[in-house]
Amino acid sequence: xxxxxxxxxxxxxxxxxxxxxxxxxxxxxxxxxxxxxxxxxxxxxxxxxxxxxxxxxxxxxxxxxxxxxxxxxxxxxxxxxxxxxxxxxxxxxxxxxxxxxxxxxxxxxxxxxxxxxxxxxxxxxxxxxxxxxxxxxxxxxxxxxxxxxxxxxxxxxxxxxxxxxxxxxxxxxxxxxxxxxxxxxxxxxxxxxxxxxxxxxxxxxxxxxxxxxxxxxxxxxxxxxxxxxxxxxxxxxxxxxxxxxxxxxxxxxxxxxxxxxxxxxxxxxxxxxxxxxxxxxxxxxxxxxxxxxxxxxxxxxxxxxxxxxxxxxxxxxxxxxxxxxxxxxxxxxxxxxxxxxxxxxxxxxxxxxxxxxxxxxxxxxxxxxxxxxxxxxxxxxxxxxxxxxxxxxxxxxxxxxxxxxxxxxxxxxxxxxxxxxxxxxxxxxxxxxxxxxxxxxxxxxxxxxxxxxxxxxxxxxxxxxxxxxxxxxxxxxxxxxxxxxxxxxxxxxxxxxxxxxxxxxxxxxxxxxxxxxxxxxxxxxxxxxxxxxxxxxxxxxx
Numbered sequence: 001x002x003x004x005x006x007x008x009x010x011x012x013x014x015x016x017x018x019x020x021x022x023x024x025x026x027x028x029x030x031x032x033x034x035x036x037x038x039x040x041x042x043x044x045x046x047x048x049x050x051x052x053x054x055x056x057x058x059x060x061x062x063x064x065x066x067x068x069x070x071x072x073x074x075x076x077x078x079x080x081x082x083x084x085x086x087x088x089x090x091x092x093x094x095x096x097x098x099x100x101x102x103x104x105x106x107x108x109x110x111x112x113x114x115x116x117x118x119x120x121x122x123x124x125x126x127x128x129x130x131x132x133x134x135x136x137x138x139x140x141x142x143x144x145x146x147x148x149x150x151x152x153x154x155x156x157x158x159x160x161x162x163x164x165x166x167x168x169x170x171x172x173x174x175x176x177x178x179x180x181x182x183x184x185x186x187x188x189x190x191x192x193x194x195x196x197x198x199x200x201x202x203x204x205x206x207x208x209x210x211x212x213x214x215x216x217x218x219x220x221x222x223x224x225x226x227x228x229x230x231x232x233x234x235x236x237x238x239x240x241x242x243x244x245x246x247x248x249x250x251x252x253x254x255x256x257x258x259x260x261x262x263x264x265x266x267x268x269x270x271x272x273x274x275x276x277x278x279x280x281x282x283x284x285x286x287x288x289x290x291x292x293x294x295x296x297x298x299x300x301x302x303x304x305x306x307x308x309x310x311x312x313x314x315x316x317x318x319x320x321x322x323x324x325x326x327x328x329x330x331x332x333x334x335x336x337x338x339x340x341x342x343x344x345x346x347x348x349x350x351x352x353x354x355x356x357x358x359x360x361x362x363x364x365x366x367x368x369x370x371x372x373x374x375x376x377x378x379x380x381x382x383x384x385x386x387x388x389x390x391x392x393x394x395x396x397x398x399x400x401x402x403x404x405x406x407x408x409x410x411x412x413x414x415x416x417x418x419x420x421x422x423x424x425x426x427x428x429x430x431x432x433x434x435x436x437x438x439x440x441x442x443x444x445x446x447x448x449x450x451x452x453x454x455x456x457x458x459x460x461x462x463x464x465x466x467x468x469x470x471x472x473x474x475x476x477x478x479x480x481x482x483x484x485x486x487x488x489x490x491x492x493x494x495x496x497x498x499x500x501x502x503x504x505x506x507x508x509x510x511x512x513x514x515x516x517x518x519x520x521x522x523x524x525x526x527x528x529x530x531x532x533x534x535x536x537x538x539x540x541x542x
Contacts, residue, residue: 001046024179097345156254162265189256196249204243211236229417273388333357
């Protein structure tokens with residue numbers, strides 16, 4: 001069941017909310033939790049009921065392994081639990097890819113039946129691996145099976161994240177206030193959900209037309225010009241932004257409806273002035289997982305080895321090549337390789353991850369070099385930020401070509417066009433503005449009609465770039481209100497500059513103007529999903 005479907009909006013959410021709060025009203029909190037678990041499983045089974053057993057089996061397995069780890073703290077048991085999770089993930093996600101490459105490399109003809117990727121398996125697998133590791137470390141324990149089952153299966157975050165941490169969610173299931181309907185929570189939740197739905201069905205789905213036709217043409221071997229290829233690549237970059245941002249808003253909004261605060265997973269990543277900052281804003285919970293359970297352990301292990309060997313460590317602002325490579329470059333490359341593989345089974349995803357690893361190494365090296373230099377003046381620092389934002393955005397656009405392409409050759413075809421390997425073509429659509437200059441164009445500049453280019457696309461891209469770079473995101477908009485709650489994670493993560501400086505007219509509050517705006521966005525979105533078949537979120541593929 002999709003968030004942007006008629007069934008989900010018209011009856012699933014209302015029925016689930018009513019049942020949950022009705023049981024809470026009768027002080028049947030444990031039954032309310034069980035009911036929410038059952039509805040979440042129903043939500044998952046709506047797609048393919050045969051994979052429901054996989055999700056339930058994963059929950060049962062990890063719950064009991066977690067209980068054993070709490071009691072015995074066995075390293076072998078932890079290894080078994082992690083290996084079992086990775087084994088299941090590897091079978092469903094990578095077995096066909098691995099088998100195909102074995103056949104290609106060794107000229108064999110092994111076959112296996114097609115394996116359909118279960119929805120959300122990458123997310124609930126990583127989430128439970130983190131739970132097992134923290135159980136082994138004595139950080140957490142959970143005795144209630146239904147609480148644990150809801151921690152994994154809670155439908156707003158089940159399919160495409162965020163990858164929630166046990167300490168963020170499990171205590172909320174024990175709070176009696178969670179089971180009492182709150183008008184303020186409902187107002188905030190409906191507003192955020194409506195904004196997310198609008199981003200998905202009105203913006204992301206419509207701009208996908210521009211990116212799809214260019215990438216499909218490149219995959220078919222058609223000649224794509226410099227302008228067309230960049231237009232398609234930027235269109236996909238914005239499509240992914242509003243698709244993922246829309247899903248994240250909808251998940252957080254649904255959590256608010258049930259009194260559950262899900263962690264922020266998307267915080268205006270295209271405003272980042274560096275790749276390091278980009279990954280602090282893009283898929284925040286995935287970055288947090290990779291940092292905590294892969295990057296940091298590698299760095300600490302290498303640090304201990306260097307200390308034991310009496311070798312120098314990397315100091316702040318240092319560019320000693322040996323320590324830099326060992327303590328920053330190699331961990332960054334390996335961690336981003338894992339991130340690439342996590343996103344999909346294909347060499348294009350591996351290149352996507354490794355490319356971001358290279359970006360991070362360059363970013364760390366630049367910071368080390370800058371650390372030795374004299375600090376910039378406030379004016380120079382203010383000027384450098386927009387330059388950093390543009391460079392970072394271009395780097396992300398290039399990497400997302402691999403993310404979007406069906407294969408590496410298709411990605412390289414797009415990138416060759418983006419690199420301008422050929423004549424520069426000016427769209428004939430704008431030729432009339434050149435006037436007499438058309439006669440004096442250099443030989444390498446050609447004026448002709450472009451099949452995959454139109455003025456509407458340009459206007460959309462410019463408008464959406466302004467939205468991405470200038471306007472506050474959803475969390476910024478509601479931060480002023482949310483920051484009033486000391487225990488409100490949504491506010492504490494994003495409140496700050498906007499919470500203090502933007503004028504009250506731009507601050508969210510539960511009033512008539514907000515209700516009208518929310519109703520307008522929701523109405524436009526609902527009209528769209530009624531008239532068009534719902535499309536999947538891009539991250540459902542992972």
